[in-house]
Amino acid sequence: MKRLLFILYVLLPAAFLSGCGASLAADRHDVERLLLIQTMGLDSRGDGVEMSVSTGLGAEDAPALVMSAPASGIEDAIARLQNYSPENQLFYAHVQYLLLGEEAARRELGHVIEWVDRSPTLRMDTNMLVVRGSARDAVVDTSEQSTDITQRLESMDRQARSTGWTVYTLREIAAALAEGNGALCLTIGTAPTDGNVFTEEMGSDAVVPVGYAMLGQEGLVDFLSPEESLGAEIITGDPTGLLITVAGSTLEILDCSVSVVPRFAPDGQPSGAHIRCTLQAGMLEKARDGAMNPEEMDAALSRTVSRWVSDALARSQAAGCDCLGIRDAVLTSSRDMALWEERWPELFPGLSLSAAVEGQVDRSYDLAQ
Amino acid sequence: MKEDRVTRKQFAALILVSQLSPLLRLLPQTAVSFSGRAAWLSAVPALLPAALLRLGMESWRRYMRPGEGMGGLLLRWLGPVAGRAVLALYALWFLVYGGFILRSGAERLVSTIYPSSGQGMFAAVTIALCLVVALGPLRAAARTAVIMRTVLLAALGAVLILSVPNMDAKRLLPIGWREAASALPGALPLASVCGVGGCFVFLSGYAEEPKNARWFLGHILLLLALGGAICAAVVSVFGSALAATLTYPFFIMIRSISLGDLVPRIEAVVIAVWVGADFMLCSMLLRCAHEAIRAIFRLPDPDELPMTSLGGGRFLLWLEAAAVFAASLFFEKPPWELRLWSDRYIPLASDCVLYGGFLLLWLVTIPRRKKEKSKG
Secondary structure (H helix, E strand, C coil): CHHHHHHHHHHHHHHHHCCCCCCCCCCCCCHHHEEECCEEEEEEECCEEEEEEECCCCHHHCCCCEEEEEECCHHHHHHHHHHHCCCCEEECCCCCEEEEEHHHHHHCHHHHHHHHHHCCCCCCCCEEEEECCCHHHHHHHCCCCCCCHHHHHHHHHHHHHHCCCCCCEHHHHHHHHHCCCCEEEEEEEEEECCCCCCCCCECEEEEEEEEEEEEECCEEEEECCHHHHHHHHHHHCCCCCCEEEECCEEEEEEEEEEEEEEEECCCCCEEEEEEEEEEEEEEEECCCCCCCCHHHHHHHHHHHHHHHHHHHHHHHHHCCCCCCCHHHHHHCCCCCHHHHHHHHHHHHHHCEEEEEEEEEEECCCCCCC | CCCCCECHHHHHHHHHHHHHHHHHHHCCHHHHHHHHHHHHHCHHHHHHHHHHHHHHHHHHHCCCCCCCHHHHHHHHHHHHHHHHHHHHHHHHHHHHHHHHHHHHHHHHHHHHCCCCCCHHHHHHHHHHHHHHHHHCCHHHHHHHHHHHHHHHHHHHHHHHHHCHHHCCHHHHCCCCHHHHHHHHHHHHHHHHHHHHHHHHHHHHHHECCCCCHHHHHHHHHHHHHHHHHHHHHHHHHHCHHHHHHCCCHHHHHHHCCCECCCECCCHHHHHHHHHHHHHHHHHHHHHHHHHHHHHHCCCCCHHHCCCCCCCCCCHHHHHHHHHHHHHHHHCCCCHHHHHHHHHHHHHHHHHHHHHHHHHHHHHHCHHHHHHHHHHC
């Protein structure tokens, strides 16, 4: 009898370990009832937010479910969105893209990072993009019967990465901001396809990268122009594959090495930095009005990229947002790193930053000598 | 006394698996908040106190009579009154610490995986399972620990390897003299983790005699290397500033791991590590508390009686489990307060009881040891 009671005692906990009891695991849901949210957009609306979500295309090309809800906060928005889908459970563990509208990027960035840290489902490695305008428009206007925002973003993501742009994750942005630096975030815009796409999907908007946003401790600081974004990409990222237009010719960056040389005043205080960049580009398409000779092309490449890099540095400095990694390069070379680290925000705007680019154009065999 | 003793390897596995519980609770956030990007170097200075503690424990072992354990030794050396008082204090600490492990483990599980669930149920199920382990022979727990050690180390190893694509070694450097010096305070939580191994001196009567006192060095090195690797991985993924602000940076790092489209998320692995380690530590604390109480009342060895028996003072194990559960109710605090207990008060108390207490006992018993040595 004792033995039997003991076996029952041992088996008792098993009844609680299956994880299927609704009372024990209230957030348990059947897989077939889950709606996997793949793209989440956030906008600022007065004192609250508006959240827009898309589930991505379902099985057998079932159309994506696209919803939007204004609310007082993110969790409130999630609760409201759930009300729109009483039959199914919205599931946020597989969100691939987090879109922040301009205003949300300005006001809600820190809040979003904190929220993801607390969230039991969302990942810090979710790709983050800033939308020119409203995230709601991007989520809603790009979705239709046979395609949706996630599919468009995936396509844009592949294209952007293969052409040298960097899609940053929330983790990378949060890490840079936590270290006291600024951060870059790829900005997307929507472009109408009317008149260009002649199929039944005609009418919805396409998603295109339009450059980088500069993010500071408080949120979005400013947008870099497309050319400044190219300069920023060359300094900070891996620009291999980046397509650039120089003197009417289209070049693809094949290799790029960047070194940041800090400069110090006699008292040891950081006084500036010089960015040296060696660039190798391949010619993809010659200028229609006749290409320059190889030496002229090299010089034009150096001049053009040097201007982009200098402009990006100047914009970042003017905005007081060190999103190009100058701080790390300067401070790690300093003997009094900790001392200057504290004073960096006041030092940065006054630093003398310069750039020199040495470019070389390959595939130039058919250029006139 | 005990014919089928726990082997040294099994004993080492038992200690290591139990130490993974505070290791994963405290690291990397406490080490990073103390040492910044140099947290991964904190394992080096932590080696000294950890090795000294274990060396002290091993030196005591030489004075134990066969199968006696720490309880019997303290009664012999300190006398029946002082000895019983010290043992009662240790038993109380083990029960309180066990209660804290139950509650913090439940809170971590609920806040990260099951946000809509209650902590009480997790704590109740865990203590019921811990009681089963404590009622059984220690060698059974030790054999389980050997299997768990392999599983847990494999899981942690896999997590560290799979995180490599997200790592950026630049976040760990540069390390100058200033940063190297800042690794010292980060050694405190690691030394505290190693100190938890000190509890096991109460169970050493069940284990084989070691061939020499160096047997534990490899085990300490493995634990510290694991601690250093966890800090290095998290800092290189998030940077030290972000890692110090995240709630559970190691878990958040794991949440980002995916094996392509095949296995998009692998958090379950770390849950296994957390729950397994908490479960083993709580079971062993229950057993350590019973060893201390057994010495106080001079009760027979619990392993020599059937598992279902309540005789020979074995009913006390049930009461001790109830006390651990009651202690866990004391720690039913808001998460921010529990975090404060987890990061500050509990490690501090643990260090006082294990490092401080053992040092004090070591000093107090010097004359006694000299006497025993002279006797030969």
